[in-house]
Amino acid sequence: MTAVQRPLSRTADRVLTAAVAAIRPRGHGFDHAIDADVLARVRAFFPFLPPPLRRAFPLGLRLLEWAPLVVLRRRRRFTALSADEARGVLDRLNDQGGPFGALVLGLRTLVFLAFYQHPDVLQTLEIDWAGRAAELTRRRARLLAS
Numbered sequence: 001m002t003a004v005q006r007p008l009s010r011t012a013d014r015v016l017t018a019a020v021a022a023i024r025p026r027g028h029g030f031d032h033a034i035d036a037d038v039l040a041r042v043r044a045f046f047p048f049l050p051p052p053l054r055r056a057f058p059l060g061l062r063l064l065e066w067a068p069l070v071v072l073r074r075r076r077r078f079t080a081l082s083a084d085e086a087r088g089v090l091d092r093l094n095d096q097g098g099p100f101g102a103l104v105l106g107l108r109t110l111v112f113l114a115f116y117q118h119p120d121v122l123q124t125l126e127i128d129w130a131g132r133a134a135e136l137t138r139r140r141a142r143l144l145a146s
Contacts, residue, residue, distance in 0.1 A: 041114035
């Protein structure tokens with residue numbers, strides 16, 4: 001099995017699941033039951049990461065599991081935290097910058113892309129990308145015809 005095809009370890013996958021639960025928007029009409037879909041889209045992106053990131057990202061997730069020990073001074077794993085506590089850990093790591101800040105930024109980017117492109121969320125936001133593209137194409141054709 002190549003590095004591209006290798007799935008995440010169980011530990012890294014549990015951390016990723018907890019991170020998705022902490023990062024994705026909730027409330028204000030965004031309480032869709034789509035965590036599994038978002039998680040699947042994030043996992044599906046991993047093979048497209050550059051090889052060094054493909055190796056580093058799972059390692060970063062494993063280290064994130066123990067981040068509360070350093071950030072919160074608690075002997076608890078990231079996967080055992082509530083979503084609010086996990087968000088706090090992610091915010092502090094992001095503020096610190098460095099490799100963990102980059103990890104958090106990457107996680108947030110992937111989760112937000114997967115979340116905001118989900119059909120249920122697009123419908124909630126009343127966004128119809130295909131309809132918008134068709135309308136703009138019709139307008140452009142009318143302008144060119146005149």
